[in-house]
Amino acid sequence: MSVPIVRRSLHDELVTLLRNMIVAGELRPGSRIGESRLCARFGVSRTPLREALKVLSGEGLVRLVPNKGATVARFTHKEVEEAAPILGTLEALAGELACARIDKESLGRINSTHRQMVEHYRRGEKRPYAELKRTLHEAIVEAAGNKILSDTYNMLQARLSSLLISKSPPQWAAALEEQEQMLAALEAGDGAQFVQIARRHIRHRIEVMHMALDMLEARADARQSDREAAISRSPVTFDHDAITTTAGMDGGG
Numbered sequence: 051m052s053v054p055i056v057r058r059s060l061h062d063e064l065v066t067l068l069r070n071m072i073v074a075g076e077l078r079p080g081s082r083i084g085e086s087r088l089c090a091r092f093g094v095s096r097t098p099l100r101e102a103l104k105v106l107s108g109e110g111l112v113r114l115v116p117n118k119g120a121t122v123a124r125f126t127h128k129e130v131e132e133a134a135p136i137l138g139t140l141e142a143l144a145g146e147l148a149c150a151r152i153d154k155e156s157l158g159r160i161n162s163t164h165r166q167m168v169e170h171y172r173r174g175e176k177r178p179y180a181e182l183k184r185t186l187h188e189a190i191v192e193a194a195g196n197k198i199l200s201d202t203y204n205m206l207q208a209r210l211s212s213l214l215i216s217k218s219p220p221q222w223a224a225a226l227e228e229q230e231q232m233l234a235a236l237e238a239g240d241g242a243q244f245v246q247i248a249r250r251h252i253r254h255r256i257e258v259m260h261m262a263l264d265m266l267e268a269r270a271d272a273r274q275s276d277r278e279a280a281i282s283r284s285p286v287t288f289d290h291d292a293i294t295t296t297a298g299m300d301g302g303g
Contacts, residue, residue: 060094064102067092072111072122073211074181079124079266083112110209124266125213130259137210138252140203141187145232145248146241147194156193157237160186164233171222179222183229184211190236213259224254 068088071077083103085096092099103120106112113123125133163186170179184207191203228251235244 060098061101061105064092064094064098065105068102068106069109069111069208072106073184073208075177075211077122079122079213081122083120083122085119109205123209125210125259125263127260127263130210130213130256130263133206133210134252134256134259137203137206138248138255140199140206141191141252142245142248144191144194144196144199144203145236145244147196147199148190149236149239149241149244151195152193152236152239156189160189160193160236161233163189164229167229168226171226183225186229190232210259213262225251225258228254 068077077083085099089096089099103112103114107114107120111123112120114120163182167179167182167186170182187207188204191200194200228247231247232244232251235241235247
């Protein structure tokens with residue numbers, strides 16, 4: 051289905067749309083980004099699309115390979131070990147700052163988001179649960195009132211988001227308990243307690259991200275094995291006319 055974009059800010063619109071597709075998992079890590087399909091979907095030419103991909107490449111969300119196009123960036127285990135603690139530190143700092151300045155209205159919105167999250171948890175709905183969890187953390191970061199902190203956090207969160215969706219229900223329970231403890235600290239204005247819980251929470255999330263990476267790598271290996279098996283099963287055909295012609299030419303020499 052074609053979804054034309056209003057031309058008021060085509061470049062920014064495309065960047066936002068593509069970023070959201072990556073964050074939501076619609077464009078999966080390691081997958082090739084089909085330019086023709088996206089151009090048709092958004093009703094744009096290749097030029098603004100490629101400009102948007104360059105922006106996302108600068109954010110680390112997309113990898114551009116000469117003569118091969120663009121793919122969604124895929125994290126390695128080493129990169130998770132390097133990036134995830136930074137994300138956790140930013141969340142902890144944001145929570146500590148928010149504890150000192152958050153107002154009742156913002157706290158009410160955060161608690162409302164948390165209640166919706168709990169409902170998705172009870173129904174075992176992975177994706178809406180993960181999306182609301184991301185929204186909740188972003189709201190806490192926003193409540194810190196520090197734009198540089200917020201921009202840095204959102205960029206890193208976007209890069210890691212695909213690895214934070216792959217939780218199984220037992221893992222949700224531990225994450226949800228830590229989340230409730232952080233919200234209690236936020237409501238009490240206890241920045242030190244929030245930091246302590248947030249640091250424990252990120253250690254749990256790092257484990258989840260490593261598990262998600264293992265699953266993604268296993269799927270990629272399985273797809274590669276399937277492709278190789280399909281190639282090995284393909285019948286080899288010969289052009290008998292060409293062989294005959296060549297043989298005649300050789301015989302005449």
